[in-house]
Amino acid sequence: MKPARFEYHRPGSVDEAAALLAELGDEAKILAGGQSLVPMLSLRLAYFDHLIDVSRLDGLRGITADGASLRVGAGTTEAAVGADAGVARAVPLLARATPLIGHFQIRNRGTLGGSIAHADPAAEYPAVALALDAELEAFSASAGRRVIPAAEFFTGLWSTALEPDELLVGVRFPVWTGRCGFAVEEFARRAGDFAIAGVVVALELDGDDRVARAAIGMLGLGSVPLRAPAAEAAAVGQRAGELDAAELGRLAMSGLEDIPADLQGSADYRVRVGAELVARAWVTASVEAAGSDRAGGMAASVGAIDG
Known part of the structure; x- marks a missing residue:
């Protein structure tokens, strides 16, 4: 399909783009890379009278x-x-x-x-x-x-x-410093597809191998990207090697609302996948934070998750 008719604007500066937005109001939409907006316009899932192309603005x-x-x-x-x-x-x-x-x-x-x-x-x-x-x-x-x-x-x-x-x-x-580990895990039907569920994990260990801070972000599990505050709070202060990653994953899924359900999977399925991904990402990030000398002990947790 083709998009509905619109007027195209290509401002020469950020100030000019902002001025156009102020002038045109709700009838205008910013066009950056266009990888999400253009398909939506072509399918007529969205409609705007004006597109303001900022893709070439060095600023x-x-x-x-x-x-x-x-x-x-x-x-x-x-x-x-x-x-x-x-x-x-x-x-x-x-x-x-x-x-x-x-x-x-x-x-x-x-x-x-x-x-x-x-x-x-x-x-x-x-x-x-x-x-x-x-x-x-x-x-x-x-x-x-x-x-x-x-x-x-x-x-x-x-x-x-x-x-x-x-x-x-x-x-x-923010730039995290210290003994930090990071991991991204997601599951999709095919490479390049939107994830059915996914997680990003960051954690920092203190000198006693206890979790000093933790961040767990989740995607595909609600109408907005989500945090897992209960799981984060449960991890902080605990020794990384003694945490049950599978239980942490289940805790991250607790209290979720508005979980999508479609042809890709039911809400229950997404919850199970999300819990597993949190567990896997947590183990990977913990191994990185702890260092290679402790990788063997942490790797044992991966087997427990798989089982």
Whole structure:
């Protein structure tokens, strides 16, 4: 199918893009990489009178780090994020989640900001941003810049806290230091498909091998990306090698509401898959945090999960 008729705008700067949004209001939509929006327009699942193409704005691109955080411009392509060695060092979850996003053609065009602003609950970057307590930078012609915590950004299916005249311009991710481990696990019918369920895990161990902090983000298990606060709280203060990863996975699924059910799987099926993925990701991240000298003891937990 073809999209409904629209007027195309290609501003030359972020300020000009914001001015167009302010002028056109709800009738306008930002077009970044277009990998989600264009198919929706073509299927006529969405309709806008105006599209504002920001894909060529240099002011929205780039990756910078200051030691405590890593900032990614909203217009930075997913391929650029995945190929950046600095991202892999500073925010490993971003680098490890990137290859799971569609296919390389999609990553060459899709942008980090486009993925997060689109707010698909089965997408990887929103779950990473939520798990790491990222800060999202919005800009409007009237109010200038404001920062939105990731915990407040995702408000519903394909909806965010962005105002109609606001443009997502960047995302700032905290850099975890110390004895940290990270893992991404997801299950899809085919490589490149949206995940039926997925998880991202980050944890830090203290000098006594106890969990100093933990973050568990989940995708495909609700109308928005989710955290697992009960499982995170249960892990903190415990020795990593003594935690029952399978039980942690089950705890992460407790209290979930609005779990999708479709031809890909029932809600119960997604819960079982999600629990298993949390357990697997937790073991992988724990092994990394503990170091190779303790990998043997942690690996025994993997067998217990499989059984």
